[in-house]
Amino acid sequence: MLQTVYWRAPGLLNVRLVIDDDRRRRNRRTRRSSPMNVYDYTARRRMRKVLSALVCSAALGSVPAIIDATPAQASTAPAPSAYDCGDAPARFFQLRDGNATDGYSQLWSASVTGPESANPTFYDWKPIHTFTGVKPVALAARDIKKSTNTVSPGWVSYVYFSGTDKNLHQFRWAPNEGTEWRQDQLTTSNLWGYKALAWNGRLWGVKGDTSTYEGDLYVATGLDNYEDDPYDTPSGQYVVKNNFGYPKSFYGVTGGNHQIGFANTAGELKYATTLGGYQTSTVRASSWNAGRTVDLGGGLLYRFLGGTTNEVKRYTLGAIEGSNTGMGTGVVIKSGVASDDAPTTTVSDLCQVSTAPTTEPVAASCSAVTASVPIEHTTLVSGPTGYSFRVHKCLAPSLDRLLDAAYSSGHILKGWGFRSYDSQVQLRKEHCGTSYYAIYEMPSSQCSPPTARPGSSMHERGLAIDFTSNGDPLNTSDFNWLAANADSYGMFNFPKERWHWSTNGN
Numbered sequence: 001m002l003q004t005v006y007w008r009a010p011g012l013l014n015v016r017l018v019i020d021d022d023r024r025r026r027n028r029r030t031r032r033s034s035p036m037n038v039y040d041y042t043a044r045r046r047m048r049k050v051l052s053a054l055v056c057s058a059a060l061g062s063v064p065a066i067i068d069a070t071p072a073q074a075s076t077a078p079a080p081s082a083y084d085c086g087d088a089p090a091r092f093f094q095l096r097d098g099n100a101t102d103g104y105s106q107l108w109s110a111s112v113t114g115p116e117s118a119n120p121t122f123y124d125w126k127p128i129h130t131f132t133g134v135k136p137v138a139l140a141a142r143d144i145k146k147s148t149n150t151v152s153p154g155w156v157s158y159v160y161f162s163g164t165d166k167n168l169h170q171f172r173w174a175p176n177e178g179t180e181w182r183q184d185q186l187t188t189s190n191l192w193g194y195k196a197l198a199w200n201g202r203l204w205g206v207k208g209d210t211s212t213y214e215g216d217l218y219v220a221t222g223l224d225n226y227e228d229d230p231y232d233t234p235s236g237q238y239v240v241k242n243n244f245g246y247p248k249s250f251y252g253v254t255g256g257n258h259q260i261g262f263a264n265t266a267g268e269l270k271y272a273t274t275l276g277g278y279q280t281s282t283v284r285a286s287s288w289n290a291g292r293t294v295d296l297g298g299g300l301l302y303r304f305l306g307g308t309t310n311e312v313k314r315y316t317l318g319a320i321e322g323s324n325t326g327m328g329t330g331v332v333i334k335s336g337v338a339s340d341d342a343p344t345t346t347v348s349d350l351c352q353v354s355t356a357p358t359t360e361p362v363a364a365s366c367s368a369v370t371a372s373v374p375i376e377h378t379t380l381v382s383g384p385t386g387y388s389f390r391v392h393k394c395l396a397p398s399l400d401r402l403l404d405a406a407y408s409s410g411h412i413l414k415g416w417g418f419r420s421y422d423s424q425v426q427l428r429k430e431h432c433g434t435s436y437y438a439i440y441e442m443p444s445s446q447c448s449p450p451t452a453r454p455g456s457s458m459h460e461r462g463l464a465i466d467f468t469s470n471g472d473p474l475n476t477s478d479f480n481w482l483a484a485n486a487d488s489y490g491m492f493n494f495p496k497e498r499w500h501w502s503t504n505g506n
């Protein structure tokens with residue numbers, strides 16, 4: 001098969017390379033079997049080096065940009081050094097042929113490349129995989145890694161998806177390796193039914209109802225070790241924001257630690273971060289509910305506008321960390337685009353991948369904790385009797401004082417504090433049933449005993465305690481002491497449960 005690669009240098013010649021792909025494949029086979037055939041391999045590497053030099057020079061503000069590459073652009077992908085240039089190529093992934101209920105049957109990919117100064121070009125979409133069996137419902141592109149296969153070096157993309165089986169899967173795409181594909185199922189508990197996914201050094205997901213625009217925002221844990229083998233297994237999940245809604249677009253903000261971008265149903269373009277507790281900032285206040293938006297990396301946004309215009313616009317972001325200062329007005333780069341051609345999830349190449357996430361900071365103030373937290377955000381508080389409670393770090397000092405004060409008044413308080421999101425899921429299984437609906441969606445009041453939906457309990461935030469009287473149900477004397485004193489330590493009773501005390505009474 002012949003592959004055609006065009007290089008366009010404005011004001012200069014168009015350069016056209018024709019690569020005999022069958023010959024390359026034959027050579028690769030030969031290379032595997034015979035270490036003598038080094039020449040062709042070296043020549044190929046040399047050609048890569050030339051391509052990468054061109055891309056590097058483009059990034060420095062001169063020419064040229066890659067214009068087209070068919071059929072699989074990655075077979076002519078620039079060598080690693082090109083990715084250090086600053087303006088990296090990016091790759092889009094998209095699901096087609098299906099819907100968010102029954103799943104999609106096809107995975108497509110397209111690319112964008114070249115620096116801003118060279119007017120980046122949007123490649124054509126190409127189908128890269130057909131799913132049979134479990135189908136993906138939502139996907140997020142993780143990152144691109146260099147293959148460790150020294151015979152066939154190249155770049156490997158990793159794509160997460162949540163499937164119709166409500167499990168998390170990972171898909172490995174290595175175009176340089178020809179037909180090599182790998183698909184792994186990462187979870188088995190059927191509790192990962194995300195309707196939207198985004199990756200930015202961590203996996204964000206939205207579960208909810210796409211018709212009513214109700215949904216909660218989640219983060220998966222155990223997937224955030226950037227430099228490790230991308231085949232991490234998620235260790236858990238927790239809710240970052242209840243009632244997040246269901247975003248019109250949802251994507252990882254490349255280069256911004258812990259940030260996602262999304263457009264909500266009010267048409268606001270926002271960025272969200274979990275730094276110091278869940279926070280959002282508004283990038284655009286209106287008119288962003290149409291179409292889809294993705295982060296291209298390198299401070300660029302792509303936006304597909306639906307309706308009558310059907311344009312793809314590119315925006316520059318002067319300040320991707322929060323504010324809208326410096327956001328450009330947008331340049332139309334393609335008109336008359338079919339909705340299928342709208343950019344969706346993006347993976348940007350190495351320049352952006354180099355921004356590894358740091359350990360998530362712990363909220364300093366309990367009022368900033370608005371959803372469940374990982375156990376790392378909690379600590380053990382040992383009271384005067386040596387009995388320990390696990391609570392959010394923000395609550396530890398005042399709880400410590402409360403326990404001291406109670407003890408000096410003759411009250412020995414014990415009980416339970418933090419409960420992980422996964423523990424809450426376990427409780428729901430025991431109290432409400434084991435179906436996905438029973439665990440995640442059934443109203444608390446229909447469970448026996450009533451048990452809060454995962455993500456909505458103050459215990460999951462580390463901000464609630466169920467007190468006992470030295471291990472026995474809370475007695476009247478201890479309750480009365482708490483009722484008279486707990487508020488001065490920031491703890492309030494939930495009227496329906498005399499044992500349950502939290503920072504807001506919920």
Ligand SMILES: [Zn+2]
Binds near residue numbers: 464465466500
């Ligand atoms: Zn409780």
